[in-house]
Amino acid sequence: MEQTALKQIFLSAPKEREQVGQFLARHGLKLEPDLEYTVGLYVDNLLIGTGSLSKRVLKCIAIDDAYKGMGMTNKIVSHLSMKAYQQGQTHLFIYTKPENVPLFEPLGFYAIYELHQTVTLLENTPIGLQDYLKSLRAKRREAQQVGAVVVNCNPFTLGHRYLIESAAARSEVVHVFVVQEDRSVFPFEVRYRLVKEGVSDLERVSVHQGGDYIISQATFPSYFLKESQQVDDVHARLDAGIFAKYIAPTLGITIRFVGNEPLCPVTSHYNQMMKSILPAHGIEVIELERKQKDGEVISASRVRKFLCEGRLEEIRKIVPETTYRYLISEEAQSVIKQIKHTK
Known part of the structure; x- marks a missing residue:
């Protein structure tokens, strides 16, 4: 039976950084310089998914095609969210391609704004933007x-x-x-x-x-x-x-x-x-x-x-x-x- 494990990846280590960079590149993504925490999802020690945290933004999330639809994105997003909460960050954001929005909506993220065919901004509350607008309205x-x-x-x-x-x-x-x-x-x-x-x-x-x-x-x-x-x-x-x-x-x-x-x-x-x-x-x-x-x-x-x-x-x-x-x-x-x- 396949063994699944989440492990922190230390990007300060050249080999680990190279591994994540290559994995993201295969999924059409780039490794950003401001990542503060990165986690890898492994199946039998094979990297099949990764995600990172930069303050309140979840980013660089990717899953191998063979493991999509199996709850792997949920594992990564839930782990990153918990890590952010532990650091006192409870209001979280995700920027993603519009076609990926259905992956994050079941995980408690709500689309704020979509730039057609390019990027969608989501947050982990249905009232965050409305609360801000209410403060402005006053x-x-x-x-x-x-x-x-x-x-x-x-x-x-x-x-x-x-x-x-x-x-x-x-x-x-x-x-x-x-x-x-x-x-x-x-x-x-x-x-x-x-x-x-x-x-x-x-x-x-x-x-x-x-x-x-x-x-x-x-x-x-x-x-x-x-x-x-x-x-x-x-x-x-x-x-x-x-x-x-x-x-x-x-x-x-x-x-x-x-x-x-x-x-x-x-x-x-x-x-x-x-x-x-x-x-x-x-x-x-x-x-x-x-x-x-x-x-x-x-x-x-x-x-x-x-x-x-x-x-x-x-x-x-x-x-x-x-x-x-x-x-x-x-x-x-x-x-x-x-x-x-x-x-």
């Missing part, structure tokens, strides 16, 4: 011109402030969403607080936590997409689709403001995708010029560079006073130490 402000800005703010600068001020000058109300996925060097709680403090005097502006539905580039999986350009396109279309279908109607948003991006080709392409997608949903996209100081665009990366170099006076010229006070506080020292170490 902050709805009725107006004819309602703008939206999505920012990361790692950390909040005068450039971000200028973008939000400019949006407020062109709208009656502006909703600012701070990307919540914690992959930035400044923790989300800090980034969110600095944005709120930095725009507290702007009466037209409401600041929101981005939640799990303002999609982060860091968490979007590319393991089932073959071309890097396709990854960028699909990510933008998924983000725009969720924004247009759920978030914009909830708050009455009619305009999405973006800052022009002379430094990052990926973000520049993303802006162009927004312009091509959102107007079809009744949402105008306005690209605003970035604020400059001393002939250079003000950016969070510039602040981090100055932090590495200890140039506090230069930082003071390009961040609001609230951000500067944080950066010179004891609270910020561990973050600054991490920035210098990473650099």
Whole structure:
């Protein structure tokens, strides 16, 4: 009788990493670099399935064809879900090809949004998105011109402030969403607080936590997409689709403001995708010029560079006073130490 076993795979070991990479490649998938935990399903010591966890996202799940329809996906998903729960992650997501959705729905996952023939996003609760929209609805402000800005703010600068001020000058109300996925060097709680403090005097502006539905580039999986350009396109279309279908109607948003991006080709392409997608949903996209100081665009990366170099006076010229006070506080020292170490 065949013996089935689930075993953790340590991707830090070259042979195990190569084995998983080859297995995924045979199933048309790629091994992603951000996998934190990987498990293999073995039958008589033969690898017949694998799956991985990256924070709250289950990904790189594959089963050999000969073992499909035998509950093997259930074994892997249940194991990964339990591992996530043990780590305090209870709200889980899966991105998969649309044809694979029936594999995950019986396991308690619910489709949120499907990008035709490309990707479907699922979560392990039927009310997660509705709860988030309910929290947004409580902050709805009725107006004819309602703008939206999505920012990361790692950390909040005068450039971000200028973008939000400019949006407020062109709208009656502006909703600012701070990307919540914690992959930035400044923790989300800090980034969110600095944005709120930095725009507290702007009466037209409401600041929101981005939640799990303002999609982060860091968490979007590319393991089932073959071309890097396709990854960028699909990510933008998924983000725009969720924004247009759920978030914009909830708050009455009619305009999405973006800052022009002379430094990052990926973000520049993303802006162009927004312009091509959102107007079809009744949402105008306005690209605003970035604020400059001393002939250079003000950016969070510039602040981090100055932090590495200890140039506090230069930082003071390009961040609001609230951000500067944080950066010179004891609270910020561990973050600054991490920035210098990473650099």
